Amino acid sequence: MLGRLVLARILDLALVLFGVSVIVFLMIRMIPGDAVAIMLGANAEVTPEAMAELRGRLGLDRPLVEQYLVWAGSALQGDLGSSVWTGRPVADEILLHLWPTLELTVLSLAIGAGLAVPVGCLMAQLRGRGADVAMRVGAIAGLTIPSFWLGIVMILLLAKLAPGFASLGYVPFSTDPIGNLQRMVLPTIALALPILANLSRLVRTAMLDALGQDYIRTARAKGAPERLVVYRHALRNALIPFVTSVGILTGYLLGGAIVVEQVFAIPGLGRLILGAIAERNYPLVQATILVVTLGFVLVNFMVDLLYGLIDPRVRG
Numbered sequence: 019m020l021g022r023l024v025l026a027r028i029l030d031l032a033l034v035l036f037g038v039s040v041i042v043f044l045m046i047r048m049i050p051g052d053a054v055a056i057m058l059g060a061n062a063e064v065t066p067e068a069m070a071e072l073r074g075r076l077g078l079d080r081p082l083v084e085q086y087l088v089w090a091g092s093a094l095q096g097d098l099g100s101s102v103w104t105g106r107p108v109a110d111e112i113l114l115h116l117w118p119t120l121e122l123t124v125l126s127l128a129i130g131a132g133l134a135v136p137v138g139c140l141m142a143q144l145r146g147r148g149a150d151v152a153m154r155v156g157a158i159a160g161l162t163i164p165s166f167w168l169g170i171v172m173i174l175l176l177a178k179l180a181p182g183f184a185s186l187g188y189v190p191f192s193t194d195p196i197g198n199l200q201r202m203v204l205p206t207i208a209l210a211l212p213i214l215a216n217l218s219r220l221v222r223t224a225m226l227d228a229l230g231q232d233y234i235r236t237a238r239a240k241g242a243p244e245r246l247v248v249y250r251h252a253l254r255n256a257l258i259p260f261v262t263s264v265g266i267l268t269g270y271l272l273g274g275a276i277v278v279e280q281v282f283a284i285p286g287l288g289r290l291i292l293g294a295i296a297e298r299n300y301p302l303v304q305a306t307i308l309v310v311t312l313g314f315v316l317v318n319f320m321v322d323l324l325y326g327l328i329d330p331r332v333r334g
Contacts, residue, residue: 038315046300046304102301118285121191122202125202129206135257135260141218153218166281168207169278213271262321268318
């Protein structure tokens with residue numbers, strides 16, 4: 019039953035988030051060096067009194083188990099703490115940097131996954147021909163080229179060919195729609211290309227397998243149009259591994275966006291995480307990584323539900 023599947027996935031989600039929260043909490047505290055001394059050393063003279071005051075304010079003078087329980091309990095109530103430097107709520111800091119990353123991720127995933135289906139189907143239909151070989155070579159190249167390197171090359175080429183084209187920084191869509199899309203073109207291409215290359219090869223393989231099944235031969239024998247055979251009968255079964263891979267790639271896309279954001283000077287979660295790690299801003303690092311993980315887990319949760327809708331056998 020679908021309800022049983024939903025309940026099982028919710029339990030899995032809770033267990034994964036619990037495990038990730040423990041790992042993040044412990045790993046940050048295992049980083050070599052005194053985090054309190056590093057925090058104070060950037061802005062003030064490091065004295066035992068100042069270190070003790072900050073350690074008490076952050077709760078670092080308590081046992082680890084108590085620290086975790088206090089932090090996890092507050093997080094469950096929506097309180098992710100306050101930034102050590104700005105004093106602002108961590109949730110506000112994350113929301114401020116979330117939208118650029120979310121926009122970049124959605125655009126890249128929409129373009130990469132959206133083009134992968136027709137490209138993969140075309141590769142399957144042209145199997146063994148020159149066009150299929152050329153597209154497969156292009157897909158392999160797209161998988162091997164790092165996104166950050168591709169971004170740097172595109173910035174250099176654009177500086178030569180169109181110096182007036184704005185490719186760095188970020189402008190909110192609500193403020194300047196044209197400027198926003200203009201600045202998102204290159205980073206979106208840099209992130210979408212590996213997704214397109216990966217998923218198109220997956221769709222091609224799944225389509226070739228589906229097109230060789232008996233029910234496809236039966237549909238063709240009954241005189242069904244080739245377009246109907248490919249896009250209605252074969253594609254539905256080929257989408258099962260595709261949907262699963264999209265959920266997995268979303269998590270990697272969030273990770274890849276961190277580097278690409280640095281290349282294109284986009285003030286997203288990637289730059290926020292890197293800055294927080296460098297400053298040993300415990301509350302901000304913990305909350306940001308937890309939010310990114312929550313996004314990844316929720317995406318895979320929705321993919322599991324969609325998987326159950328596509329393949330009725332999963333519901334049982």
